């Protein structure tokens with residue numbers, strides 16, 4: 247059985263070689279990399295929602311360089327702290343599966359059985375994820391309409407992705423853990439100093455959510471040196487600043503051949519009540 251549910255009738259899906267199928271006969275083709283489209287046609291707002299090949303490639307190059315390894319390591323150890331011998335893990339907004347892969351590996355190294363799945367709106371990213379972690383299940387789907395059964399997930403991860411609390415609360419088992427990654431106040435500070443006349447630190451929030459108990463916040467901060475323009479611009483494309491920086495700021499950044507940079511994250515750990 248698959249962790250995924252039929253987006254039309256919500257029945258469990260069975261994973262077959264070339265497709266996913268529910269008992270009512272709804273069928274979804276698997277791409278050759280193994281991922282599946284579970285976005286109902288009426289939820290597609292454009293032909294390729296959330297998809298931009300260039301940006302997905304930039305992001306995949308950057309993360310594959312392990313520049314954010316400290317965050318991945320943190321998520322791996324937090325995954326390892328999740329209770330249970332047999333675990334189900336959902337990476338909501340999994341992107342190219344860089345963190346999904348790390349967490350799956352960490353659980354496996356502990357000798358635990360983990361069924362791992364990820365969803366993202368970007369087909370290109372989901373394709374990377376399916377290649378990165380062939381034993382995982384990946385779907386092009388909306389985090390606001392997760393193709394996942396109610397009370398079925400032990401560990402849900404949301405890393406720089408939309409917060410769909412109602413859905414998260416629905417799919418998580420009672421006692422299940424939820425890891426929510428947000429940028430720290432000084433994240434990418436030196437890049438913002440290049441982009442803006444007057445950069446502002448990110449707001450530091452520690453919100454409480456109904457139905458969740460906050461267990462802890464784990465902060466991760468490091469200084470890294472990006473060694474060339476390609477790496478700097480790859481990272482820039484991953485940030486929200488890419489969309490809102492004036493051309494003059496982008497031009498200043500594009501001239502840099504090296505950048506010493508603070509990376510800073512906060513992982514909020516919640517337990518579903």
Ligand SMILES: [Zn+2]
Pocket residue numbers: 252253254255256257268269270271272
């Ligand atoms: Zn169905």
